[in-house]
Amino acid sequence: MAIETQPEKAHGGGDAAPAGPRRQRPWWMRPAIHTAIAGAVIGYLLGHLLGNFLVASNVSTEYPNIALSDSSDVPIVLGYAFGTVGWLAGLGVFNDLVRQVLGRPVPAEAEEEAAGAGLARYFRFSLDHKVVGIQYLIGMIIYFCTAGLFAMAIRAELLSPTYHLFSSSAYIEIVGEHGTMMMMLMTSVVLGPFGNYLVPIMIGSKRVAFPRIEALSFWLTPVAFLVLLSGLTLGGFPFGWTGYAPLSIQSTVGADSYAFAFGLMGISIIMAGFNIVVTVICYRAPGMRWSRLPIFVWAMLTTAFMMVLAAPVLVGGMYMMLTDRTAQTAFFVDQLGGSSYLYENLFWFFGHPEVYILALPGFGIVSELIPVFCRKPLFGYKVAAAGMVGVTLLSFFVWQHHLFVSGINPDMRPVFMFTTELISVPTGFIYLVAIGTFWKAKIRFTVPMLFALGMYFNFLIGGITGVFLSDVPADTTEHGSFFVLAHFHYTIMGGLIFAFMAACYYWLPKMMGVRLNQALGKIHFWTMFLFFNSTFLPLFAVGMAGQPRRVFEYARNLETLNDWVSISSFLLGGSILIFVINFVWSTVIARVPEVGNPWRSRGLEWQVSSPPPPGNFAHVPVVLSNPYEYGTPGAPPVADLNPPTGVVSAAYAAVAETAGAEA
Amino acid sequence: MAADAPAPAPAGAADGPNHGLRIFMLWLVLALAADLVIWFVWGPHLPPGAMSSSAANQQFDIKVMAVMAAPVMLFVLVFFGYSLIVWRQREGDEEDGPPIHGNTRVQATWITLSSVLVLALFTFGTVELVTANGAGAGEGASPIWKPGGSPLQVQVIAQQWEFTYRYPQFGGFETADLVLPTGQWVEFHVTSLDVIHSFWAYQLGVKADANPGADNVAYTKINDTGTITVRCAELCGLWHGAMFDYGTAVSAAGFESWAKATRIRLAAVTRLLPPYALTYDPTVIPQINKAMVAAGITGAAGLYYPPTDPVQP
């Protein structure tokens, strides 16, 4: 019998030529979301069984019943861990890695992309940053709406100070789910969809630096979302999104869903940020100097830096919480040598940059939009960029303002009061930039511009009330009350989410080639703006009047205010529903094409087709000027999309020459 | 790249109305009106009231900051409002606006002004914190801003889900009722027996987190008699929302008589309490209870790990 000496590849398809296109397997045999779900279920069961085995063999004779009950943490944590690995394996994340380990050829990315067109690729582990961007967009909208439903449940409970719609345990679960879902998942609400989609195009690159890491960062988010939701089946967690120890160590198994989901999301955040940082630094087209970088890319870069530097601390903290709960370590247990203060500091060292991770993308979006709708250059571009860099640097030096009354070293409080007030200076630069851009402009009130204006208005209130909180004596009354809650909803929802809506209306034609209905968009804006303010503005007064956060009983004289806020919040939910209806209608049913440059923007992303072709650009462009040169008649176009052959290679050769000369 | 275009000089532009002057005047009028309303009308009614020294101090802080914040907010709002009305793109006008990339003078003024404001706020806040003996905020175990003399010591013990108060200067009795005297400095020692709580006495302007195994000190001096609302301000589990109580501030004489009477009334229970300390470790249990735990006939006894596991304190 002859021994086969042909290469492995020849066995792959009917085509004899090894370089030919791969034969397409049917859609249900290729790794996609259905195989991921199967992998997750199998993984969870394996992990859970392993955990049961470990507990049964190790538990002391004192508590033999723990293994029989559903109050054991180890099977649940192991179940989640193995389930995550199973999900990723089912998606095919490890396929290329295994191929390389085994020495088999890895299919080239261009082939992969050509192989999958149409709707199916959005359910796969796709290496095209544009597909990942759309996946993130849909995911983020789903996560936002789910968490928003929890918020309306909270407000329904707070309609009466004495009649309780939910039991107190259900209420505290709902509070924790809303807060955690929003804070952990909305961290990537702009960088995920718009950062991943637009940054390469805006810098003139055909790809991102690490497509696999980028796609992985997305596919971890549904796991985090579902793990967090599964906490409801486990009895939830009673400690809100901050997870203070020792309450989090004391809690039943629902707390494991919190720690695991948040830690997993932290890993996703690190990956997403890391990819953006390297892409922006290394993949800029020739001519894309730092001074020509769109301000949105500056915002993404600085946000990504904060993600990479802050999220590891979160992952560490969550890991320590999990080991305290399962492996009987005592990081946060003061009577066994640990400290509850350790958790507080670890958490807020991440937690404060986290809120700037939430704020900066909003700054980037509005600063990117207003030149287009004012037909003027961005006033003080360098100041805007410097402001973002300043916020990023300072954000790591302010975290103790969450701990002013917690018993920290009293000497440190004036220091952190100073740094917190100082960070308001670079934060204020966006207003300087806006004011300068509006001066003698030609302002067009399109839907994206309306949302940008709403963002400025809301963030003004949010930012100024932040200064009230930075003052230690005033913070003594305001800390832990609804004043803080109103402050951060104004900055995060009023700032970031309004900017997210602006970005949706602005960039959806670019990303999907369809336009959102503008009339419905205006209705959406006005209802959202009106009801958002009517929901959160009274909460400053409610907090100052003495209502703490996360309570289900409050003073009777505050009932009218709370009722007003609750009704407004239901109407706010209605306005978000209008957005969802608009989004679904426009992208699924009506699909009104919008393929040109409807906003007449000079941005580089608008110079390619909508949606952009695979590879974004036919040739790597040469960037000639910044995208904000409105009003200058002789301004060069933003880039040359068809540079003469040899220009790019000559540019690289010139760079190599100078590098060689310096060496 | 940031070419400085002709500065939009506020004084006398040859083409069209003087926008800068208009905006400035509008702002001036509104800011003055707002500040006057805040200082004179709102001021005396601002939270958290003036029942104690720290509350009055905080009320003053909030008043000053509101007076500083209102002009800043109004400036942005007036400018935005003005530009959105005056500088809208008119029907049929497809031209771009003037190519103003920046204005060094405006930028420098803005940065300087905001930095000065920040420094002023910081100085103000620090002064207020120091001169008010910590302004009612928890200063940790080693407070640095404290009143002289001998304040009344009140230990606030937070546990799931009620506050109890110990008065060491009256034999260390422990009660769930908070009664405090007016006209005297009170030194709160806030600690917890289990998880992190936060002692918030609203009318006193006192807030101090209660951490297990830690002592958090806060000071205040009560000026008027009245009811004090005490709420827990840090999520501490299932019944955090119901962890509130009402205390009273009475005259010094009234307080003395209450303390003496309560000490006698609670003498039987005070004998059972551990000696007064700044922190408590409730897992330190006497020998007989250790025997009960070892025999397996008790519950958790406050321990985390079953006794057969290694490393017990």
Next chain:
Amino acid sequence: MSLPARIITLVVAFLAVTAVGAFVVLHYLLGGPATVDYAAGVTPNTGATVNVVMQEDPQTTVGSKPDWVTYFIRNPTTGAWVHTTLFQVPAGSRVDMTVFGFDGCTPLRNPVWGQVTGTIGNVEYVDGKPYHVLDSWGGCNVGHTFSIPGINLNVPMASPGLLQAAKPGLCATSPCTPGPGTPYRVMTFSFYTPHIDGQYFWQCRIPCGGGFLTGFGGPMQTIGFMTGNMDVVS
């Protein structure tokens, strides 16, 4: 996909999501143990008396948490023991409470809760003998407490002694039945309910959550076990 196909997919997806959401809300968020009604047929604010009967057990053999301690409440009409901690009493009335204590002893985290407060006469009767204070640290005396912070009620629950706990051993099933071979103590006390409606939470103050940090996790913070609500209705 064609337009009708897209619309059908949308509708199906919407219905599926709504169904899942409704299930989660109804089952996990609005569900819970039943409320035992002691206020039925009693006119509030007339000083009437209701008899509330409860027991506390060392194990929970109903459900999936065998190592959790729990309370049971007796249904006044059927006499059956209900696994719940929610009960309803009329406003402005007198509550005579009887608690059967089957669980063993644990010292209090804060011994101040060994004092009986909020009852008529600030006294409780353990097996018929009156007590004002129980010393949980000085001996095997106290198993749990029944405390309603909102009306300043705190009543320590006595526990069977050391010897009884060792032999014949504590009750190992739930609900327990008082009888020979099952050690227990009977606590009786009375208090007045407030005149206005309200929901007053009650809790145990003994750290009896075995295996949880500080002993205050698990059953201590789960409604239906060692904490619940007293609804005052009028």
